[in-house]
Amino acid sequence: MLRGRARRAPEDDDPLDTAQERRVRAVLALGGVPQADLPDGVQQVRLRLLERAAKGYEAPRDVSAWAAVVASHLAMDWHRAKRRQERIGERLASLRQLEHPSGEDTSVLSLAVAQGLDELPDAQRQVVVLRFYADLPVRSIAAELGVPEGTVKSRLHTAVRALRARLHEDEVV
Numbered sequence: 001m002l003r004g005r006a007r008r009a010p011e012d013d014d015p016l017d018t019a020q021e022r023r024v025r026a027v028l029a030l031g032g033v034p035q036a037d038l039p040d041g042v043q044q045v046r047l048r049l050l051e052r053a054a055k056g057y058e059a060p061r062d063v064s065a066w067a068a069v070v071a072s073h074l075a076m077d078w079h080r081a082k083r084r085q086e087r088i089g090e091r092l093a094s095l096r097q098l099e100h101p102s103g104e105d106t107s108v109l110s111l112a113v114a115q116g117l118d119e120l121p122d123a124q125r126q127v128v129v130l131r132f133y134a135d136l137p138v139r140s141i142a143a144e145l146g147v148p149e150g151t152v153k154s155r156l157h158t159a160v161r162a163l164r165a166r167l168h169e170d171e172v173v
Contacts, residue, residue: 015049016042020064024071031075041078045070084144091134109167116166124159127152 016024021042028041045067053059060066117125130141131152138156142149 015046015053015063016067020067023064024067027068027071028075031072031078033075033078037078041071041074044074088130088134088144091136092129112167112170113163116163119166120159120162124155124162127155128159128163131156 024042024045025038028038029035033041048070049060049063049067117128120128126145127141130136130144131138136144138149138152142152145152
C-alpha cells in the first residue's frame, strides 16, 4: 500500500516523507498499536511536528529518529489508555455481579434511576457512573477525564440533584 505511493513534493508541507511515515507506522505496529489505529498514530506524529514548528522550535536534527521516538511514546500511551479502559470495564463488571436485594421496591428504584441516568447530559452521566458504579474517588475521576476535581464535584452535585428531583417527581422515594 505505501510502497506504490510516490514521494511527496516539497510544496505539500508534509513534515514526514514517505520513508519516515513507513518508519513511524513500523514503530507503532511493533509497539502493539492495532492496524486500524496506525493512520491516527501517523497523524499524531505529524501534528506534533507541526506544533513544534508553530511554537518556533527548531526542527529536530534527525526528523526520522525524532518521529520514531514520538511514535514509541504514542504506542505506550495507547496501551495505557487501553489498560485504563479495561480496568474500568472490570470494575463495572464486578459491580454487576454483586448480589442486589430482590423485590419490587428495588426493581422500581433501579428502573427509575436508570431512566434518570439516561436523561442526564453525557458529562454528568459519566461522572455519576464512575463515582457511584465504578466506585472511583473524585481525584481519580478527575485524572482519568483530564478535568479539575472541582469540575467533577460540580457535575456530580448537579447530576445527583437532578436524579433526586426525578425520583421525587416520579414518587419513587
